[in-house]
Amino acid sequence: MYDITKIRNFSIIAHIDHGKSTLADRLLEITKSVSAREMEDRILDNMELERERGITIKARAVRFVYRAKDGNEYVMNLIDTPGHVDFNYEVSRSLKACEGALLVVDATQGIQAQTLANAYLAIDNDLEILPVVNKIDLVSADVDMTVREIEDILGLPAEDCPKISAKNGINIEDVLEAVVKEIPCPKGDAEKPLEALVFDSYYDSYKGVIVYFRVMNGSIGVGDTVRMMHTGSEFTVVETGTLGALGLNPRDRLYPGEVGYFTASIKSVAETTVGDTVTNAANPAAEPLPGFKKCLPMVYAGIYPADGSRYGDLRDALDKLRLNDAAFAFEPESSIALGFGFRCGFLGLLHMEIIEERLEREFNLDLITTAPSVIYRITKHNGETLFIDNPTNYPPQEEIESSAEPIVKATVITPTEYMGSIMELCRDRRGVYMGMSYLDTNRAELRYEMPLNEIIYDFFDALKSRSKGYASLDYEPKEYEPSKLVKLDILLNGSIVDALSFIVHADKAYMRARKICEKLKDNIPRQLFEIPVQAAIGGKIIARETVKALRKDVLAKCYGGDITRKKKLLEKQKEGKKRMRSFGTVEVPPEAFMAVLKYDDEQ
Amino acid sequence: MTTSSNRVVSLYIHFPFCIKKCAYCAFFSEPCKDEELKDEYEKAVMKRIRSLPELSIKTVYFGGGTPTVMETRRLNAILGSVFEHCDVQSGAEITLEANPGTVDAEDLRELSAGGFNRLSLGMQSANDKTLKMLGRIHDNAQFLECCSNAEKYFDNISVDAIFALPGDDFKNTIRQIEFISPAHVSAYSLMLEEGTPLYANKEKYVFPSEAEEESQYEALCDSMRLHGYRHYEISSFAMPGKESAHNSVYWRRGEYIGIGPAAHSFYMGRRFSVPANTREFIKRSGSLFLTDTDYQATVPLNAEETEEERIMLGLRLADGVRLSGEKLDIAAKFAANGYGSIYGDIFALNEKGFRVSNAIISELI
Numbered sequence: 001m002y003d004i005t006k007i008r009n010f011s012i013i014a015h016i017d018h019g020k021s022t023l024a025d026r027l028l029e030i031t032k033s034v035s036a037r038e039m040e041d042r043i044l045d046n047m048e049l050e051r052e053r054g055i056t057i058k059a060r061a062v063r064f065v066y067r068a069k070d071g072n073e074y075v076m077n078l079i080d081t082p083g084h085v086d087f088n089y090e091v092s093r094s095l096k097a098c099e100g101a102l103l104v105v106d107a108t109q110g111i112q113a114q115t116l117a118n119a120y121l122a123i124d125n126d127l128e129i130l131p132v133v134n135k136i137d138l139v140s141a142d143v144d145m146t147v148r149e150i151e152d153i154l155g156l157p158a159e160d161c162p163k164i165s166a167k168n169g170i171n172i173e174d175v176l177e178a179v180v181k182e183i184p185c186p187k188g189d190a191e192k193p194l195e196a197l198v199f200d201s202y203y204d205s206y207k208g209v210i211v212y213f214r215v216m217n218g219s220i221g222v223g224d225t226v227r228m229m230h231t232g233s234e235f236t237v238v239e240t241g242t243l244g245a246l247g248l249n250p251r252d253r254l255y256p257g258e259v260g261y262f263t264a265s266i267k268s269v270a271e272t273t274v275g276d277t278v279t280n281a282a283n284p285a286a287e288p289l290p291g292f293k294k295c296l297p298m299v300y301a302g303i304y305p306a307d308g309s310r311y312g313d314l315r316d317a318l319d320k321l322r323l324n325d326a327a328f329a330f331e332p333e334s335s336i337a338l339g340f341g342f343r344c345g346f347l348g349l350l351h352m353e354i355i356e357e358r359l360e361r362e363f364n365l366d367l368i369t370t371a372p373s374v375i376y377r378i379t380k381h382n383g384e385t386l387f388i389d390n391p392t393n394y395p396p397q398e399e400i401e402s403s404a405e406p407i408v409k410a411t412v413i414t415p416t417e418y419m420g421s422i423m424e425l426c427r428d429r430r431g432v433y434m435g436m437s438y439l440d441t442n443r444a445e446l447r448y449e450m451p452l453n454e455i456i457y458d459f460f461d462a463l464k465s466r467s468k469g470y471a472s473l474d475y476e477p478k479e480y481e482p483s484k485l486v487k488l489d490i491l492l493n494g495s496i497v498d499a500l501s502f503i504v505h506a507d508k509a510y511m512r513a514r515k516i517c518e519k520l521k522d523n524i525p526r527q528l529f530e531i532p533v534q535a536a537i538g539g540k541i542i543a544r545e546t547v548k549a550l551r552k553d554v555l556a557k558c559y560g561g562d563i564t565r566k567k568k569l570l571e572k573q574k575e576g577k578k579r580m581r582s583f584g585t586v587e588v589p590p591e592a593f594m595a596v597l598k599y600d601d602e603q
Numbered sequence: 604m605t606t607s608s609n610r611v612v613s614l615y616i617h618f619p620f621c622i623k624k625c626a627y628c629a630f631f632s633e634p635c636k637d638e639e640l641k642d643e644y645e646k647a648v649m650k651r652i653r654s655l656p657e658l659s660i661k662t663v664y665f666g667g668g669t670p671t672v673m674e675t676r677r678l679n680a681i682l683g684s685v686f687e688h689c690d691v692q693s694g695a696e697i698t699l700e701a702n703p704g705t706v707d708a709e710d711l712r713e714l715s716a717g718g719f720n721r722l723s724l725g726m727q728s729a730n731d732k733t734l735k736m737l738g739r740i741h742d743n744a745q746f747l748e749c750c751s752n753a754e755k756y757f758d759n760i761s762v763d764a765i766f767a768l769p770g771d772d773f774k775n776t777i778r779q780i781e782f783i784s785p786a787h788v789s790a791y792s793l794m795l796e797e798g799t800p801l802y803a804n805k806e807k808y809v810f811p812s813e814a815e816e817e818s819q820y821e822a823l824c825d826s827m828r829l830h831g832y833r834h835y836e837i838s839s840f841a842m843p844g845k846e847s848a849h850n851s852v853y854w855r856r857g858e859y860i861g862i863g864p865a866a867h868s869f870y871m872g873r874r875f876s877v878p879a880n881t882r883e884f885i886k887r888s889g890s891l892f893l894t895d896t897d898y899q900a901t902v903p904l905n906a907e908e909t910e911e912e913r914i915m916l917g918l919r920l921a922d923g924v925r926l927s928g929e930k931l932d933i934a935a936k937f938a939a940n941g942y943g944s945i946y947g948d949i950f951a952l953n954e955k956g957f958r959v960s961n962a963i964i965s966e967l968i
Contacts, residue, residue: 527962528940552792560666563867570965
């Protein structure tokens with residue numbers, strides 16, 4: 001029975017591990033939307049990788065029915081959001097589909113950078129925010145403190161907010177009652193032309209792309225011809241319906257305020273990008289819904305198969321991943337050192353790691369990844385402007401008039417005791433201090449403007465190690481700023497290994513060069529001859545290390561005719577060799593490439 | 604039962620007992636003071652010998668563990684049953700591993716009379732401090748006494764030595780080898796193996812640098828060369844004609860049968876072993892030939908494996924291996940870089956090559 005006043009659309013926003021998924025599970029359980037056995041596979045996080053990382057990578061949504069204490073049945077649409085800064089835009093689209101959001105805060109940890117970032121995002125989207133204090137049953141929980149923080153930092157009344165333990169099912173019903181009472185019902189006019197907001201889509205091999213949307217005005221049903229207002233693609237709707245906890249529930253037509261899906265034999269998610277507006281082709285809306293942004297990759301890296309003969313497999317795997325990930329881009333490239341591979345664009349480092357892991361796990365590929373790069377803007381003397389995401393295309397220094405790099409606004413929230421160390425780190429990474437504020441007596445928010453290229457290496461790891469894991473980071477792109485850049489080349493045995501070249505700020509070049517040479521020295525196995533490892537800028541050597549020649553590699557003892565140990569060792573050596581990349585006479589294992597991607601925070 | 608058509612094999616008999624385990628040892632052995640267990644073990648080994656088909660025995664090797672823990676009468680009884688049951692070729696090399704501190708002059712006389720004609724003595728080091736660190740039960744004086752007793756009854760003695768030991772004066776060990784001038788010397792660099800007491804305590808010791816280890820190895824090679832030994836195998840030096848015939852069977856892919864827990868065999872084209880469990884070995888000792896091993900679970904080596912083994916094992920020998928085609932070309936490069944020599948289509952490593960043999964072998968297989 002469609003009744004717009006009995007619909008509640010909401011999201012849960014939280015910092016990683018503050019209990020978002022667990023709360024979602026409890027809501028489904030208490031409303032008997034799924035049985036306990038079915039709960040075993042966490043429903044909202046259904047990618048294996050997500051479960052292991054404890055974060056939701058892609059948005060999902062689920063509809064369930066709650067019989068409230070006022071005697072009415074309410075249709076609840078819970079729209080899950082990705083919790084990481086790389087997916088900020090996707091979060092904002094999910095929020096746009098809701099009228100309210102539950103802000104889950106861990107009573108043992110208080111507000112974190114992500115909590116803040118997501119809360120602001122929700123406030124910006126005019127959402128009703130309901131704070132929920134979680135993990136109240138833990139010994140280290142400080143409920144009063146957490147309530148105070150929510151009130152002081154976010155300015156949200158939290159005195160009477162639900163205080164729960166999602167894990168142990170305490171006070172879960174309070175949450176649902178609050179959703180019914182506090183979150184407004186959707187508004188919309190079924191008679192107006194269709195306007196539906198796409199907040200997610202994924203590729204299904206039987207039905208084609210399944211588009212998740214929220215109807216704002218008008219209605220959508222089977223047989224309608226719809227148009228995606230930004231991409232311009234038109235489709236005839238094959239199936240529509242709502243999103244059950246355990247699968248899709250087909251229904252002929254959906255009305256304003258409802259959240260659901262449609263299929264139309266669509267071949268690629270690229271045609272149904274997140275944030276686009278679905279309208280009726282015959283009776284279109286005048287304007288698309290505001291806020292559409294094309295998701296542009298910010299970080300680029302080369303991905304190569306460790307075994308060159310698997311290039312075709314890698315291409316097929318990337319094709320499959322792209323079916324489900326409109327933000328992920330790739331094109332073929334070749335490297336003298338690594339052979340044939342792909343230049344891939346990602347939203348950020350986490351996005352890159354996820355793609356890499358999925359390639360390795362789901363497609364069983366062994367990869368070599370080059371150093372990630374941002375997009376640099378180079379102006380040549382002849383006035384030509386180049387956008388460079390691959391060091392290979394970096395023009396010779398003498399042709400360059402000026403160069404610029406992308407800057408981000410970074411926010412770090414940290415316990416005050418680590419502030420000094422973190423400020424030092426930010427300064428070290430060319431951060432420009434913009435200000436700070438104390439969130440409470442123990443925690444501060446630091447604001448910096450920082451080159452994105454300083455963040456994409458290992459800034460996050462360094463931040464975690466300097467704060468014993470307590471500091472959190474959020475960033476958003478700001479603009480390009482002029483910067484003194486150089487291209488650093490790495491030479492093995494006298495020849496440049498193109499896959500190891502990268503672009504770096506001139507002031508950082510010497511330090512990076514030295515570190516990378518050291519790392520390579522430690523990661524290239526010794527061979528039967530000496531190998532010079534050098535770093536150079538435009539032909540001038542600025543750092544050098546030497547991989548000494550192998551002097552001992554023998555397993556002499558062969559006892560009582562047992563040659564199996566020796567055989568195993570040699571087989572291992574032979575296997576290892578297969579994975580090596582040969583550069584002239586030098587053999588380099590994939591680990592050496594990995595090692596140069598991360599420079600240790602020497603603390 | 605002697606016919607010329609009998610299959611020619613070597614025989615290895617394993618004795619898994621030790622008085623105590625050495626600090627560096629990762630091989631299968633256990634302490635044993637139990638006379639009853641030794642008796643049972645003797646019976647079990649004899650049963651296995653009796654289960655053998657008709658074979659022509661080229662060499663016999665009693666290894667361990669510490670075979671001499673079994674005591675002379677049992678060892679002689681076991682060797683006696685080998686003579687009784689098998690066709691041991693005349694002049695066959697019959698080696699016994701003996702640790703100083705476990706045999707006296709009388710034992711050595713009896714063992715020689717019993718048919719053993721080669722003795723392998725575990726010297727390891729001439730330095731008492733090192734022996735103690737290694738957890739050996741003997742001191743150097745005991746070794747020298749054992750050695751002089753052995754010389755009365757054996758003219759084919761091999762001594763084992765270990766170099767690259769922490770805090771060890773290896774020159775002193777070399778001088779002692781020169782002094783006793785055994786027919787054969789086996790020298791290994793210390794291998795730190797996981798699970799050994801030495802590995803567990805490795806932080807306590809300062810191990811010699813690679814350069815120090817290399818200079819120890821070179822000093823040994825120089826001394827051996829000077830005194831007429833031939834470095835005929837990666838870790839073995841021998842006076843002419845005294846190369847270990849038994850070990851050479853391993854390197855040249857001759858066939859051998861291993862008796863005893865954890866003993867390995869190469870027979871009828873398959874490599875297999877006896878499970879490393881003494882009780883289990885004793886329990887199953889009455890079974891048919893090979894049924895005490897994992898023979899059934901193995902498959903004969905294929906052509907590729909056979910070729911890899913031939914190269915891997917053959918390159919341990921100064922005589923080298925025959926190579927062809929691309930492999931010979933790769934070998935020629937190693938030879939040109941000073942790691943060995945090419946004689947026609949034979950590639951042999953030299954002492955520099957022996958030190959990095961794994962790196963070279965893995966290029967050739």
